[in-house]
Amino acid sequence: MSPADTAAQPTTKTLDAYLAAQNRKELLRFITCGSVDDGKSTLIGRLLYEARALFEDQLSALESDSKRVGTQNGELDFALLVDGLSAEREQGITIDVAYRFFATERRKYIVADTPGHEQYTRNMVTGASTAELAIILIDARKGVLTQTRRHSYLVSLLGIRRVVLAINKMDLVDYSQKRCAAIEAEYRQFAAQIGLNEITCIPLSALRGNNVIKAGEAMPWYRGPSLLEYLDSVPLDGATTEAPFRMAVQWVSRPNQEFRGFAGLITGGSVRPGDEVVALPSGRRSTVKRIVTADGDLGQAQRGQSVTLTLTDEIDISRGDLLAAAAAPAGVADQFEATVVWMSDEPLLTGRPYLLKCGTATVSASLVRLHHRVDVNTLEQQPANELKLNEIGVGQLSLDQPLAFDRYESNRDTGGFILMDRLNNSTVGAGLLHKGLQRSENVQWQALDVNKDNRAAQKGQRACVLWFTGLSGAGKSTIANLVEKQLYALGRHTYLLDGDNVRHGLNCDLGFTNADRVENIRRVGEVARLMADAGLIVLVSFISPFRSEREMARSLMPPGEFIEIHIDTSLAEAEQRDPKGLYRKARAGQLRNFTGIDSPYEAPENPEIHIRTANVPAAEAADQIVAALRNAGMIDRDWVFLP
């Protein structure tokens, strides 16, 4: 066929008409799922080639590569256009989502191309998050495989309802109608179980070009559209103006005293001047005054448009708030049932705090409980208390403040979130909000008239947490004990929380896995906070090997009232002391997950007090700590808080 048949090119039309038509093109984003073995690269390569989305240098490279390393006897090998995987492996680059572009007379397409094997969950979820439609490739010789089910599950999980089942390599099964029908029947049965029912089945041969661009002669029994005809004609989700209005406030525009506008991208429904809106989570209401754009004020704006709204009332709204239709507001909660897809080499630990971004809001969040993990191959639910790279789990998510949201199933933008590491800021996971849990409404903070400062003042002191961290055998408990004795002698009210002691009682149900260590520290952090709230100087002596948990414990206290004390002893020295004989056991393999041996210790980067025990005896260390506290104004009697 000639390129002009599909190309975005003016042929018979005048140029002006052509350009006018270009302005009305729609955009369709889709994802292709399958492996190289299924002919995915060949299919995408052919779509790009036939739609003439290639530059000449790519084409001449394709011609010479096809002759040199092609698998098609010197004919154009389309797979070479998009295969970059072996090169990437050599360079050690992450294999992930590639975006490809082509256009027809009617539509512009953005293809999320994800590899079928490596890192498939992370990459497929990323690619599917922005796709409206999925093409799932099947090798006609092999039929529905485990990977087909896995791909379909992920597509369905991310909310894609429209699926093309592309049964490829029909040329290798003699274009058999029977074979095609059998695969289709098996797939439909499976797909219905996971909620996929808008399925279009297209038998094709990407290699021979049958039913890719045009219906081929080879399968006269097939009366449906070619793949490209289908893509060009499939009805797309219109502007869902019926859906309730949603816009997360990105930025407050205040170019001068007279103007105060709220800039954002509309992610649900539509809006007109005069509409009543509510700002969430605060619940303040107002009415839309103007829809401001550089092209003039609009009478209406819809999902997908970036606008600036002004309101009739001066209410306090800032970045992170969600503007919603007052008649159909979004939910607000701080506890959720959510699905989490984990994308980091470091596993997700229940109880560990992460940063969560949803819309334009960023809050602190932790998964307090995992209900189960989903095996993406069998869809089986398994018990779990951590998620490794590419694992998916469902659990209870707890936020440090309320968040406005919709169920992911009804709005991807107000129901999808990412999780970020608090220390290195990397994106470590993504998730879907399913429903809010009711804690917010039922358990409220009881406001108390007597507070921490009153209680501490009564004791003539300032409440704080002294957090001793370091390897086992570093001397934490010895030094903490000496510090407490000195404080007691000074008439201070103290309490020492010791790792071993707490593990006999409060935390006797916890072991030494990473997940249990996180929970161990979470509980101790909370107990320390309560005791500090009682006005005490709380000494905490725990290995507390992970930086994130120490940061979490710190975040529970006001600035200046959490003092991290690193009892810094080299591993060799601690192992040589070995007061409890634990290192010997760990080395002998009798003790697993022992900090410093087969479990990491993350030293503090900026502790308030740093004691290097190599040249400081315990008594001297205690003196140094008390002196440092005195210098910081934490223990002097003349420091009295007046209520």
Added chain:
Amino acid sequence: MNRLSHLERLEAESIHIMREVVAECARPVMLYSIGKDSSVMLHLAQKAFYPGRPPFPLLHVDTTWKFREMIAFRDATARRVGMDLIVHVNPEGVAMGINPFVHGSAVHTDIMKTQGLKQALDRYGFDAAFGGARRDEEKSRAKERVFSLRSAQHRWDPKRQRPELWRLYNARHNPGESLRVFPLSNWTELDIWQYIYQQEIPLVPLYYAAERPIVERDGALIMVDDARLPLQPGEQPRLRKVRFRTLGCYPLTGAIESEAATLPQIIEEMLVATTSERQGRVIDRDAGASMERKKQEGYF
């Protein structure tokens, strides 16, 4: 209501990206390279922050070898949009007398553009820089993120690039680290031209065909923009009707012969060119493509 057109969606997405950067980063800057992509990016920035002005300056890393018309257009544009323009020239490169003839294009580009850019970003403490690169430019760019993280040494570590889902961009970075942000990631070259046409965005006249003094070297058409271009024995500039598909340092930028003096003519020529150029007008194309490549590797 109708479904939005593809250009409306691309525009809204770019605006959203720019606003995220301004909301989350301390000190953003827009790299303004004067070309067509920069012109579109600047136009989108004006829309994004209307009725205010974009709350960041423009930065041009000058090599001292740009076309004179580019510099005139740059200064006029900054005045027109009312934004601060920072022009940075690598003083060490000037002191060394770097030029593309003696030192070759690779050294020239590295010192004047790449090093110059790093100097400027460090000097002003910018933590986010907008660039006009597109994913459709090259195979290797197809995987580039919209928000690309750079270390304190401006290095790009592929292992630290972050997955980007939905419209949720992670703009967080530690002190010293910075972001390169590409609001035009999902635009194609044709989208750019259509948008310029639809929005009547002003461009440097060099994009339009006109008679210009040209010498031909290794098949490339080089414009004699000033007296610094050393003419080889027997070389005589001739007036030829040409235009430029990409703009850079004039001694390194090949022109193409063209009659296209209006935007529709350029778009038409570009669309038709993809077929005819398949038959092997290699030299023009390579000149254009290699220019783009330098821009990615070295400049951005």
